[in-house]
Amino acid sequence: MTSPAPRFAGVVPPTVTPLTDQGEVDVTSLERLVERLLDAGVDGIFALGSSGETVFLTDRQRDRALEVIVKTVGGAVPVLAGCIEPTTRRVLDRAEASTRLGADGLVATAPFYAIVGPHEIERHFRSLAAGVELPLLAYDIPVCVHSKLSTDLLTRLAAEGILAGVKDSSGDDVAFRQLALSIAEHAPDTDFSLLTGHEVVVDAMMLAGAAGSVPGLGNVDPAGYVRLHRACTGGDWAAARREQDRLTRLFRIVDAADPATSAGATRGVGAFKTALNLLGVIASNAVSLPLRPLDAEEAARVRTQLELAGLL
């Protein structure tokens, strides 16, 4: 019953990657973003995740972004590096670069584009773990890779020490709860980290057994997520719920972009960047092609939500 504390826990925002209008990494803005997260008291940084536009960046840009993040963090908290590529060898190449650049942990999804099944997925994670020295976390994100990591697989890989944790962006609360119980039963002696990637249900997932969260919206309001996490770990669920409700409302910035001319990533990362720009944290709300940045009218809607949330 006295399992080790999870290695990665608390609030671990997945940083956006600020871009100049020429499409290059905006180093000054990125430094400012990371410093603001640290000032707010976050417990870790997840670099080069989906919010970080990783699959839009060249390897050179990815390296640059990670380098800046690691240097700015300066060891204050752990840095997880997303290694998001369709197949094993390409992930391993990113893992090698990330390790060289000073990451503290690596995060990989199931294969994508390639048509695979459970055996290929398991072989993927086993091969990755065998080829890296850093802790490896699985990134469960069916909306992007179009397969769900099963409770059985994750439990088995946790118990064997293949995986050090999971970032759950599956939106599947039933599976999340079952995973939390399964890990507690079958991998009790590990420091496996169960992190939710859904910023609007952190309180509920903490109650269900999460060790922390990887909230994209944490780029915008890191202090709110730190308060929320502390309320959860302190057992003050009523306070947690109030803070969560406020943040869930703030999340409506992802509805700011006109749905007739935008989808998914444009609406999400586009809104986060626009909010950060309005907050004076990053210099531009530029996003990568084929996304488009939010326009002035859409930005005004983001501003309204920031005001309602007390951030502006």
Added chain:
Amino acid sequence: MTSPAPRFAGVVPPTVTPLTDQGEVDVTSLERLVERLLDAGVDGIFALGSSGETVFLTDRQRDRALEVIVKTVGGAVPVLAGCIEPTTRRVLDRAEASTRLGADGLVATAPFYAIVGPHEIERHFRSLAAGVELPLLAYDIPVCVHSKLSTDLLTRLAAEGILAGVKDSSGDDVAFRQLALSIAEHAPDTDFSLLTGHEVVVDAMMLAGAAGSVPGLGNVDPAGYVRLHRACTGGDWAAARREQDRLTRLFRIVDAADPATSAGATRGVGAFKTALNLLGVIASNAVSLPLRPLDAEEAARVRTQLELAGLL
């Protein structure tokens, strides 16, 4: 801020429909099942839902089951009646029968089989509400009907008084949280009932704003769900979590059937019925074709879980 109390709240188990080995409704077993639920203190009964094998029953059988339930309940708690048919007119026919037989509320899904879009779905619910006198709840169950009811639609229909509530079996915790907030903001003066259909995350969904639950597993352990609900409404979230964890483990009875020769409904309703049979509540674990009943070896696995949960 003082919204009316939801009309339907608390623990509202969706009753299974016990069958004789000849495939007819087993009235004695059904009476015993309902009496046991009432004894446990449940707050309502949901007749003829998915757990009730509604889409497997003839209209005659449906009428018989509802009649027995209404009579056994005797007004002690409200009885919701599922009216699960692919299209509007057929649902209305079931609504009429259910009203005649004494139901207190009606539950309908989006159209299924028929290929429809948002306009047809909205027209469906508006037409239903216009044609019935009883309160109408929407049953959001994408895994069966293959469309998700949007937060916008549900909020609009709630605010207009078209819908009296929703049973959420979408497994989409993000949408659930957003719906809870949206209803609170846009339909504050209604007694709209937000009920979760996922028995393994009731604590988390109550924290997120649910008024109650419709737990299939509540057929098997109604007293557990009543304790869980009281812990939630009493603010004792640590106790709620412990009870939920126990029930989530008990839910593993749905893994008892051999996955190589069974799927979905066989594994779920088949396990619930087998458990109820082992508990002495219903006389047979018979299910409707094309499902198959659990065999002796599978039943032994159910028994083990019942023992672990302290029910046997």
Added chain:
Amino acid sequence: MTSPAPRFAGVVPPTVTPLTDQGEVDVTSLERLVERLLDAGVDGIFALGSSGETVFLTDRQRDRALEVIVKTVGGAVPVLAGCIEPTTRRVLDRAEASTRLGADGLVATAPFYAIVGPHEIERHFRSLAAGVELPLLAYDIPVCVHSKLSTDLLTRLAAEGILAGVKDSSGDDVAFRQLALSIAEHAPDTDFSLLTGHEVVVDAMMLAGAAGSVPGLGNVDPAGYVRLHRACTGGDWAAARREQDRLTRLFRIVDAADPATSAGATRGVGAFKTALNLLGVIASNAVSLPLRPLDAEEAARVRTQLELAGLL
């Protein structure tokens, strides 16, 4: 190598069910529709399929429509009756009614709404075949039932004489070709009927091994489909292709309804009925709730296509 001729072959239009503005079966219009099909030389009639709005009709309406069709056909060609219900027993009830009313064959889909897997699907078709006397055809329509019938299953059931044919509305040309070969190899002594349900690729599917077609658009232009079928069976593929191209353009009537306010069934059956109304065959383009009939502006677009196709 001299397999028996398929029992059901050629052009077998799935009749729409004309409705009065009060939503009842319009008998006179239905008689006129069927007579026009027979005059055009069709080889069979498929009553109560998806185009027939079967899942929108009450059992009484279904009986009435089938009765009228059987009587009007008067034995001139075989009448297939759709028995479209979610589960086994309910399908069997429809099968019994259809048999009593004089159908020559029965058509059933995989279970829907109910969550099932391959074993339940196979048990479904086996149980159906065991319970009926008429030939049973499988209706493979994943877009409605959300599962695809596998080549293996269909071949096995064909070889055993469980199934007398399949109506393929899967849109999966790869699987269709593989099924055609598989049936030829493993069920060569049967009169299994492989019918395509896709009206815009009949030539290609005939080349790939179909015995005939069940074209919804055949309600509108039966003579065109008869010419197309004869060109295919006569080996004049260039003529077949020209006729098919004309019919494929005519199929654009399904784009007449405004996509911003309509979907699926509204656009398809709504357009067929509007065309038949414009052609003077049926008295109203009324459709069942929650569908809506095409409006005047949309009907004008249908008229344009009918004129381009030389039907008006």
Added chain:
Amino acid sequence: MTSPAPRFAGVVPPTVTPLTDQGEVDVTSLERLVERLLDAGVDGIFALGSSGETVFLTDRQRDRALEVIVKTVGGAVPVLAGCIEPTTRRVLDRAEASTRLGADGLVATAPFYAIVGPHEIERHFRSLAAGVELPLLAYDIPVCVHSKLSTDLLTRLAAEGILAGVKDSSGDDVAFRQLALSIAEHAPDTDFSLLTGHEVVVDAMMLAGAAGSVPGLGNVDPAGYVRLHRACTGGDWAAARREQDRLTRLFRIVDAADPATSAGATRGVGAFKTALNLLGVIASNAVSLPLRPLDAEEAARVRTQLELAGLL
């Protein structure tokens, strides 16, 4: 009515990328493979497509494979180069490398992993076309990228000269036929190339309007596909159908791998490579992680099919 001939037409096999047991490109085997294709009379080569394991290869490996192919082809037929990356800039980087290495055309999919909608997809192809000098073909492969390119979008981009063609791997014969007609009507003055990627229905798709095929199985039996193509263009559809039937049976090599331990890409590219190895064309059936090569028992099944098809 005298549209220009499509720029890319006929049989354009998507070459596998032979690997050494160390996972590097096996140059000698690749040369032998390409020479065999040319000897068989193919009309083009598609390098670095899905069959080429492109998403498994590093950029260095991709460059090497393309270099070898271009050099071996020596201008005899056009070489299309797959530029398969999740987002615009990364595709453009591959386009630049492919152009430098001597490709004659470029092939790109819709974005993947990134969550996008129709506007982002259209912006993607427009941005790509604006950034490259070579002809650009769209690769419509929903099973990998999880979105389908619409007939409207493809027609519009064809008419504007943005796209020079499409490789259709959607398996959607209805959409394919509609696209063929739409291109003929709205982009008649272009040399747009409509190629089917489905090796088991080439005859049917040629009848429906394709200019040629990109058959993965063409790696194994290029001469068969050349015969099939000539029969189609010569109007001998009966001969085409016989050849297609033989090839469709040969395609069963993709069923050789044990389905209990393999899926998708393992079964497809694994079988093609095993067949080529058995035919003495490539030195090893090695595939990239996380795929696995077919084992001896599975290879024996491939051998049987090769014998039945008259290739061994």
